[in-house]
Amino acid sequence: MHISVNVDGVRHADEVEPRMLLVHYLRERLGKTGTVVGCDTSNCGACTVHLDGHSVKSCSVLAVQANGHDITTIEGLARDGKLHPVQEAFHANHALQCGFCTPGMIMQAIDLIADDPSPDDEAVRKGLEGNLCRCTGYQNIVRAVQDAAHRMRPGAGPDAERVQDEARAHHVVGGE
């Protein structure tokens, strides 16, 4: 089946099998291996991406269901060589040990801050309920999300992360 999907600001048109999972489309067809597969049960949240600005587990979405929609992955967050504030906060707070859950944690953290710009400890933990850290490094992850919320206030939202084709093209021409 033919699909057309906007991934990290770039439109991709492809022929896919209906049974292809979105995460496999991103990794194997587009080479976006920043989004990882951590489990086979839809539990771990490592493959979290944004579909039209809302977090989803890309192992539980078919590529054909993304047809005509916008996808943002961890690879679409950095701007002009600068990390997204949530990425910065994870770095600054050492919110990772092995790092495997980090792409999903960051994508979900952006979603939760968009819904709750100033989350308390409990709200962060509840908002990250769908993401597992096998290293159990939750303390620093919660700190990082609160730090990120602080860096991003006021008014963080899905629009803040949207990368336009023009902006990207400009970057390629004008950047180093």
Added chain:
Amino acid sequence: MIPAEFDYQCPSSVDEAIRMLADAGEDAKVLAGGQSLIPVLRMRLAAPSVLIDLSALTELTGVRDDGDSLLIGAMTTHYEVQRDHLVHEHARLLFAATNTVADPQVRHRGTFGGSLAHADPAGDLLAPVLALDAVMIIAGPNGRREVPAAEFFVDYFTTALAPDELLLDVRVPKCSGWGAHYEKLNRVAQAWSIVAVAAAVQVSGGAITQARVGLTNMGSTPVRARAVEDALVGQPATPEAINAAAERAAEGTSVGDDYKENLARVLCGRALTSAVTA
């Protein structure tokens, strides 16, 4: 693992969806939000030959005011239900239960109707729908019909829906001004309920005038705790009356499991205590 091969169809109207279902026969599966179905396909616990995706049927999305009831479209996501002001105002029990479904990512994709049609007895929306006397509006090749929730849930993962029928809307009678709470016990984050209790009560002048109680995962279908409801009506909204009524939560269930029966009683007490103060 990846799912077995299937044909993917994306109808643009309810009538077209019903025709596709009829043509595909019993081997077709309806895809709503896919948050239960896609994992099942991936584990190859199911391998339908045709998947009929309802995502283009926007008329099945949203919550509408219909006089004494709300009409909730089957394709309304949990996230949309959580944020709907009509649900907040007239169906707080549904709001409370929806907040506990899985995790945020799943609630963005998963749908109200999909959860009901999937009919997992540990699913969190079945008991509230049963307790609130909701009615399922179903379309099939011979037109539309309405099925009360009490007749809709037939067995484990089995509903009154025929293979060529589609759940369109759920009519939920308004319980405006009622207190409500969904008390759930699960072992770890995002796990299914071991047992949960859905409770809605109307309190007037310090007395309980109406009560609705449903149990999650206390049988092959959701269970209505009628004995608790009967024990509550006409009683003062006091801890004593609530605890006495909650003692009867497992009456009429047939799980034959002391632990779960005890959980039903304990969680029922907690649910009612929160509901009368909510």
